[in-house]
Amino acid sequence: MDLDLSPSELEFQAEARAWLAANVPAEPLPSMDTAEGWVLHQEWEKKLTDARYSVVSWPTEYHGREASLIEWVVFEEEYYRAGAPGRVSQNGIFLLAPIIFEHGTKEQQDRFLPTMASGERVWAQCWSEPEAGSDLASLRSTATRDEARGGWVLNGQKTWSSRASFAHWGFGLFRSDPTAARHAGLTYFLFPLDAEGITVRPIAQLDGEAGFAEVFFEDVFVPDADVLGAPGDGWRVAMSTAGNERGLSLRSPGRFCAAADRLVDLWRAHGDAQPQTRDAVVDAWIRAQAYRLYTWGTVTRLAGGGDMGAAGSVNKVFWSELDVALHETGLDLLGAEAELESRWTDGYIFSLSGPIYAGTNEIQRNIVAERILGLPREAKGAGK
Amino acid sequence: MKFTWTEEQRAFADSLESLLAASDTVGVARAWAEDDTAPGLALWSRLAEQGVNALMVAEDAGGMGATGVELVIAFEALGRHAVPGPWVESAAYLPVALGTEALAGELAEGAIASVAVAPHVPHALDADLAAHVFFVDAGQASVATIGERLHSVDNTRRLFRVSSGAPTALSGDLEAAFDTAALATAAQLLGAGERLLADAVAYVKQRRQFGREIGSYQAIKHQLADVRIALDFARPLINGAALSLGSADATRDVAAAKAFTAEAAYRASRVALQVHGAIGYTRELDLSLWIVKVRALVTAWGTPAHHRGQVLDALVRAGA
Numbered sequence: 001m002d003l004d005l006s007p008s009e010l011e012f013q014a015e016a017r018a019w020l021a022a023n024v025p026a027e028p029l030p031s032m033d034t035a036e037g038w039v040l041h042q043e044w045e046k047k048l049t050d051a052r053y054s055v056v057s058w059p060t061e062y063h064g065r066e067a068s069l070i071e072w073v074v075f076e077e078e079y080y081r082a083g084a085p086g087r088v089s090q091n092g093i094f095l096l097a098p099i100i101f102e103h104g105t106k107e108q109q110d111r112f113l114p115t116m117a118s119g120e121r122v123w124a125q126c127w128s129e130p131e132a133g134s135d136l137a138s139l140r141s142t143a144t145r146d147e148a149r150g151g152w153v154l155n156g157q158k159t160w161s162s163r164a165s166f167a168h169w170g171f172g173l174f175r176s177d178p179t180a181a182r183h184a185g186l187t188y189f190l191f192p193l194d195a196e197g198i199t200v201r202p203i204a205q206l207d208g209e210a211g212f213a214e215v216f217f218e219d220v221f222v223p224d225a226d227v228l229g230a231p232g233d234g235w236r237v238a239m240s241t242a243g244n245e246r247g248l249s250l251r252s253p254g255r256f257c258a259a260a261d262r263l264v265d266l267w268r269a270h271g272d273a274q275p276q277t278r279d280a281v282v283d284a285w286i287r288a289q290a291y292r293l294y295t296w297g298t299v300t301r302l303a304g305g306g307d308m309g310a311a312g313s314v315n316k317v318f319w320s321e322l323d324v325a326l327h328e329t330g331l332d333l334l335g336a337e338a339e340l341e342s343r344w345t346d347g348y349i350f351s352l353s354g355p356i357y358a359g360t361n362e363i364q365r366n367i368v369a370e371r372i373l374g375l376p377r378e379a380k381g382a383g384k
Numbered sequence: 385m386k387f388t389w390t391e392e393q394r395a396f397a398d399s400l401e402s403l404l405a406a407s408d409t410v411g412v413a414r415a416w417a418e419d420d421t422a423p424g425l426a427l428w429s430r431l432a433e434q435g436v437n438a439l440m441v442a443e444d445a446g447g448m449g450a451t452g453v454e455l456v457i458a459f460e461a462l463g464r465h466a467v468p469g470p471w472v473e474s475a476a477y478l479p480v481a482l483g484t485e486a487l488a489g490e491l492a493e494g495a496i497a498s499v500a501v502a503p504h505v506p507h508a509l510d511a512d513l514a515a516h517v518f519f520v521d522a523g524q525a526s527v528a529t530i531g532e533r534l535h536s537v538d539n540t541r542r543l544f545r546v547s548s549g550a551p552t553a554l555s556g557d558l559e560a561a562f563d564t565a566a567l568a569t570a571a572q573l574l575g576a577g578e579r580l581l582a583d584a585v586a587y588v589k590q591r592r593q594f595g596r597e598i599g600s601y602q603a604i605k606h607q608l609a610d611v612r613i614a615l616d617f618a619r620p621l622i623n624g625a626a627l628s629l630g631s632a633d634a635t636r637d638v639a640a641a642k643a644f645t646a647e648a649a650y651r652a653s654r655v656a657l658q659v660h661g662a663i664g665y666t667r668e669l670d671l672s673l674w675i676v677k678v679r680a681l682v683t684a685w686g687t688p689a690h691h692r693g694q695v696l697d698a699l700v701r702a703g704a
Contacts, residue, residue: 001387001389001393001626001627003624006385009385070385264699264700267696268703278692281696282643282692282695283643285695285699286621286640286643286644287644289621289640293387293621294617294620296385296620297387297620299387300386301388311616317613318613365602365605365606366602366606366609368609368612369605369608369609369612370605372612373608374589375588375600375604375605375608376599378600
């Protein structure tokens with residue numbers, strides 16, 4: 001057992017650290033969910049791409065550098081330690097790209113991955129519907145076959161679509177076979193958000209910014225070339241744990257370690273005035289450290305050919321609760337000044353979404369209990 | 385970078401597990417609590433034959449000079465099986481505190497020793513059974529004078545009041561010894577927590593109420609999921625601290641592991657009791673051994689408050 005980086009990994013780390021030190025904007029960029037911030041975040045992605053740091057673990061032909069999983073985690077640690085901007089393209093890079101690598105055709109990979117990597121084309125997820133949240137498989141938006149044009153016609157409504165207010169393309173599941181059972185008969189589609197028949201209505205989030213949107217579909221035509229995986233196979237495609245070998249379904253520990261270090265800095269400045277926060281400061285740092293070490297264990301397992309299994313659910317509950325606790329503690333340290341807008345209020349408001357998005361923590365706990373502990377599934381509700 | 389056991393480490397864990405699983409450790413622990421120590425001493429010898437007592441003894445002193453990883457493998461197994469006796473004292477603290485003294489070699493062979501380390505470890509475990517009992521206060525060691533028997537909430541922990549007697553020298557690094565002991569205790573807590581969770585999961589799968597297994601209810605599931613999550617994050621902290629032993633960060637990393645694991649194991653004990661209901665509140669059910677043991681180990685070899693303080697001191701110092 002060891003935690004040592006190899007000479008080439010150390011070299012990669014030093015290179016990344018030096019580049020970030022020289023290139024990360026001195027002042028935090030404005031929020032990516034504003035028109036001004038959006039442009040600046042896209043420019044930052046371009047800069048990352050030119051230095052081949054936007055998708056280090058991807059193949060060279062798609063702007064990557066074929067970095068190993070270990071190097072990917074190292075890069076993420078350096079990235080957040082350097083205080084670099086949030087990734088405006090993350091929904092594409094982290095959620096969609098693994099699916100395209102696993103299920104996409106070569107033509108789709110060539111067509112979609114380079115501009116996703118460079119941030120020129122930003123992707124928004126279109127999963128939830130007004131009546132399909134945690135119970136995603138109950139979604140009702142439809143895809144109707146149009147044999148004459150060689151494609152499908154989408155109708156319905158998606159909501160809570162992150163980045164959709166400014167993004168260029170979307171991805172999501174639609175019901176292509178109304179006669180099939182819940183999870184069957186769904187198809188995975190890719191579509192430009194400025195397509196005829198699509199209306200995007202931004203929704204102000206808790207912080208007032210348009211971080212997500214409703215997306216309405218009225219007879220939107222999508223050609224067969226933009227179906228991901230086989231028609232009717234969308235659920236399996238969307239739920240596949242694809243891309244583990246690229247680390248893309250891991251949540252980088254770098255962000256939490258960097259935030260925990262900032263919290264310790266805050267304690268140095270304000271701890272004397274708020275001594276009751278002591279345990280919470282220490283616990284946040286310990287939990288960030290636990291998350292970092294846990295990730296190295298996961299990386300070791302994946303590198304040895306293992307898979308994530310349900311560990312992603314263990315992960316998600318842990319980091320999302322850590323993120324909230326960390327920012328709550330930061331605000332407690334700021335005392336009566338805490339309510340004034342700052343990096344800590346921004347981080348706090350953002351952290352509150354963590355236990356909800358990407359599968360609520362209640363759903364994740366069900367998964368941990370059923371798939372890891374082997375507890376019996378709950379009897380289904382009598383709703384239908 | 386391979387943050388997992390080597391083949392040898394896995395084999396060591398497996399061999400301890402098969403030995404302990406076949407040793408009626410529950411019977412051993414219950415007898416130990418009643419001062420019938422013969423079965424426990426026999427088990428002590430068998431574990432010594434497996435090398436547990438020699439792990440942390442320096443090779444120069446006749447030990448194995450093993451790493452912290454082997455230490456935590458052994459102590460997790462001791463915790464999972466509720467093995468009684470002064471294991472932390474004889475196989476973690478004293479081997480390091482004694483350095484290359486001859487007595488360390490005796491410990492490697494299976495000699496029983498105990499120690500109190502003021503103020504964090506005020507009393508000595510099984511002092512009446514130990515061939516050597518030390519008392520360490522402010523870095524000064526003495527041969528302990530043994531006083532009255534005390535009663536722990538965990539009745540398999542046979543504690544004795546001790547006081548300082550004739551001064552003696554412990555030539556090893558006492559701070560490193562304390563780190564080693566705290567790490568061993570954290571590993572015991574992890575083992576105990578895993579055992580509590582396993583028993584609780586087995587119970588809720590077969591206990592039925594309102595016509596179905598209680599483990600199908602979310603109110604039960606979510607509590608057990610939280611225990612699984614907490615223990616999953618305790619383990620890498622313990623392994624990280626095991627690798628850190630002997631480094632400049634050892635005290636910080638061990639303290640983090642002990643504070644976090646104590647909380648995780650304590651959560652396991654509370655949830656295990658709660659999902660068992662009234663049957664869990666009985667001495668008769670074996671679960672009771674681990675429920676009270678965890679409570680005792682939470683404050684043994686440094687309270688959570690002490691260890692959090694150690695972490696914070698290290699962090700604040702690092703940034704100064």
